[in-house]
Amino acid sequence: MGTDAPEARLRTVDYSLFYGSFRALRDITIDIPENSITAIIGPSGCGKSTFLRSFNRMNELIPGVTVTGKVLLDGEDIFHQNVVALRRRVGMVFQRPNPFPKSIFDNVSYGPRIHGIRDRGTLAAIVERSLRDAAIWEEVKDDLQKSALALSGGQQQRLCIARALAVEPEVILMDEPASALDPVATMRIEELMQSLKQKYTIVIVTHNMQQAARVSDYTAFMMTDEERAGNLVEFGATKKIFTTPADRRTEDYISGRFG
């Protein structure tokens, strides 16, 4: 590698994924630029989430999944790396907030702890920094020992973002992070993403086209082909995708003609 634009943090090359003999993703090639937000949009069942979960190899938890092609992080094939080390570099925020049934402090310090940090002061500093970066510090700072499950849905999701940040990843994957939240909480998450992209490369899957248009710098449009395998139809700057898409199918989708 190395011949491409240096800003491509994540790349896939002819990447396909199979559930047993069923092909769920077909020959996807994409360059995801760093320090930006890339949105993956497309109709339900087009493989957006599956594609997103390829970047931290979460699909491996499903029995019978095989892949072909390459997924590269900083030019290195992630399938040749230690999966635990990979997931430390590629964090993930899930669709439904999933804080552990522990205190706020223990949730955020979970990652640093399993990666070997024991010192209480260091942990406390990491927890504070992560909660600040996730824009939830002011709301929880008075009681970090409170159960994370006592927070509202929107707070839980920001806590989950803080928990992911605490591991100091390079990339953050977000799988419809606001779909379970109300509009106000959604807005806060979107604002948060804008501030996070200074430091991180963010890939977000969303059902919501307005959200993609609002928050992302680049947009990838996926669709299933006649064999029900997910394809990348078009990828480019968000502004271009939403104003002058190159592909007829993209235009039909974003103008609401199907999907």
Place this chain on the structure above:
Amino acid sequence: MTRKGIIDEAMRVVLLCAGLASLSIVVLIGLFILRESLPAFHEIGVWNLLSGKEWRPGQGQFGLLPMIAGSGLVTLGAICLGLPLALCCGIFLAEIAPTWIRVVVRPSIELLAGIPSVVYGLFGLVVLVPAVRQIDYPGNAGFGLLSASIVLAVMILPTIASVSEVAIRSVPDEYRQGALALGSTRWEMIRRVVLPAARSGILSAVVLGLGRALGETIAMIMVIGNSVMMPTTMGGPLPGIFLSRARTLTGNIAVEMSYATGLHSSALFATGVVLFVLIMIVNSAARALMSRNVRGGRP
């Protein structure tokens, strides 16, 4: 009233009666044991019964402390031996075993629960007691707390293993995914997220095992030696106490009831009351833990 309405009403009454019957059976048994034990509590006194170290029905001495100690120690021993194994079994089945192993192991564990306890007793008598007798220790006869604890450990294994497996399984998959996505290894995920989340379910598994252990009778009679004595180290170090003979509360009743009369008989009913109360405490602890498990989940 329509025909269907009558059937509906009749069934309601039948089911209500069935429900009330099971309730009243418990209450009646409780009252019966209590009534039979009243003379003993009255003449001997609650405190003397509970704290007396001598049980000599012929001389009118009715102290239950040796049996309370015997039941307590054998239960403790069984938990110490059985819990780690059972818990590992539960974790293995819930988190690690591939399906084909699970379909073999789980029924075999359930089969353990179905073996009559007298068969466990036989196994203890023929295999464990001679084996324990090999331990070179003054006064060791093979019969005693160690043999009984081992038998009991095997007997509570299926209860603890299957209840804790269910508890571990009921931990939402989102927690596992969250832990793995943060770069946990599988074991870190199990130890730091899954087990703590299943904690109260596992605790109630342990308490259910406790209840089963306290109530076991025939297998204990066969291997524990049944001597009425405070378990003793026989002059050796503290762990030697497990080589001591002992008698359980359950065994006390079963061994003597056939020939007991008068105050002796009443004292045996009092033994039953003590057992009843102990098991009730254990069971309500289990129930309290389980209801906390439900509340501790995602709101």
